[in-house]
Amino acid sequence: MTGYDDRDGKIWLDGALVDWRGAQVHVLSHALHYASSVFEGERAYGGRIFASRAHSERLIASGTAIDMPIPWSVDQIEAAKAEVMAANGLSDAYVRAFAWRGAGEDMGVSSARNPVRLAVAAWEWGAYYGDSKTKGAALDISQWKRPSPETIPSHAKAAGLYMICTMSKHAAEAKGFADAMMFDYRGYVAEATGANIFFVKDGEVHTPLPDCFLNGITRQTVIGLLRERNIPVHERHIGPEELEGFQQCWLTGTAAEVTPVGHIGDYAFEVGALTREIAEAYETLVRA
Known part of the structure; x- marks a missing residue:
């Protein structure tokens, strides 16, 4: 696989399709220096x-949320995505x-005069966690915590929020883990570095309350699948002392889809029937 900057194909940039290798930005783009950027990850x-x-x-x-109004409508973004898929001949794809603040008149913390x-x-x-969908991913426990919503708009999918996620995932991979689980600023279980987390105990599902991290679209979809099956779902604060009592665990996210977890640090989980059922239900739904 070549680097992401050296591929054939087309990228939609500021209203037009351009050659993949020609989709360039200036080194003085505000986002490169101050993380003034937001993004979405989606699967087709x-x-x-x-x-x-x-x-x-x-x-x-x-x-x-980060004071960076995007000058394109939902309909225009939808059309751009369709155009990119068609131009690249893709069917199953990520x-x-x-969007980001580009180079302009401002090159300090303020960037209001720079174009978005x-x-x-x-x-x-392919699969974000490789073969973990069958055997269960192994997660480290991160030293970094999700911050208080009083410090940053945690409901935004903003680039700056992912710096500690990158650091946590690098540390986990260096120790042989696939990813890391993060606690929040209060010490409650929060999420993995790029995926929400669910636990199973005695046939009921428990998942952290997303009051300081992203309430993922896949997370919401999976909760809907569980409730359709009359499986109790408890959205609540989960303390670290509860981890040893859970029997199953899985991650959700656009990239992760529904991925079973086999270990979090020293805690072990089975890839059980409910985990498999929900993973299969999600796969069926997205391909319907």
């Missing part, structure tokens, strides 16, 4: 992007829509 199945409009709506909402740019790219991408 059989030519249809799952929950596409919800992702486009969230992209615009994220821009608003789609990345993202938008791009959409798509490529083929």
Whole structure:
């Protein structure tokens, strides 16, 4: 696999399709220095992007949350995604829509006079956690915590929120883990570095309350699948002392889809029947 900057294909950039290798930005783009950027990760199945409009709506909402109004409508973003898929001849793909403050008159913390740019790219991408969908992913426990919503708009899918996620995942991979679980600023279980987390105990599901991290679209979809099956779902604060009492665990996210977890640190979980059922139900739904 070549680097992401050296591929054939087309990327939608600021209203037009450009050659993949020609989708360039200036080194003095504000986002490169101050993380003034928001993004969406989406998957297409059989030519249809799952929950596409919800992702486009969230992209615009994220821009608003970090005081970066995106000058494209939901309909225009939807059209751009369709154009990229067609131009690259893709059916099953990962789609990345993202907006950022570009280079302009401002080059300090303030960036109000700099243009907001938008791009959409798509490529083929397999399972995010490799073979973990069958045997269960092994997670480390991160030293970094999700911050208080009083310090940053945690409901936005903003680039700056992912710096500690990258650091946590690098540390986990260096120790042989697939990912890391993070606690929040209060010490409650929060999420993995790029996926929400669910636990099973005695046939009931428990998942952290998303009051300081992203309430993922896949997370919401899976909760809906569980409730359709009359499986109790408890959205609540989960203390670290509870981890040893859970029997099953899985992660959810656009990239992760539904991925079982086999270990979190020293805690072990079975890849049980409910985990498999929900993973299969999600797969069926997104390909319907």
